[in-house]
Amino acid sequence: QSALTQPASVSGSPGQSITFSCTGTSRDIGGYNRVSWYQQHPGKAPKLMIYDVSNRPSGVSDRFSGSKSGNTASLTISGLQAEDEADYYCSSYTGSSTVFGGGTKLTVL
């Protein structure tokens, strides 16, 4: 199972909105609504931010939102803050396994 495709890096200024993309195939993102997003700060464990395309776990800011169209999922962060600077990984269920994207490094300028 090939990894999902994410841009290596994105950047934005405080207060801006920014959107990450995550592209897969009909065998993963396109076939299931079991898409999640994780935030990982350096040296820390990943943190679940979005699951099932657009659901936020309790405690996650409503500045984070998710969506999906076809084989591509997206994570949007609105009102960008310095603390949002981290790596972001998407993942998808494939019917028998889980596949992650390569990750996107977010820099807050």
Added chain:
Amino acid sequence: QVQLVQSESELKKPGASVKISCKASGYIFRNYAINWMRQAPGQGLEWMGWINTRNGNPAYAQGFTGRFVFSLDSAVSTAYLEINSLKADDTAVYYCARDILTAVFDIWGQGTMATVSS
């Protein structure tokens, strides 16, 4: 609180074995599967597979069969990852994570760094 606590970092020689533990607390262990992920230095996350905490049945992702073994000691709410015949490219941080839904990992261990070097 709900947490997974992993064992400390390991330094091993090529060909040796390593066993990493993942102790659960704050919830009923058998109610949620444990998944294992690998993150090589400077790289992304890879899903290694999972173990059913009700019956102990493991399932391994492609690329993680043969040398990798998932096991449980349910009496102490602990999952284990053993890697045999270690190679240099096994050097990575290994994470355990609980899945609240299939393929949704809501609680993660802090990670265990395994370094393989002669």
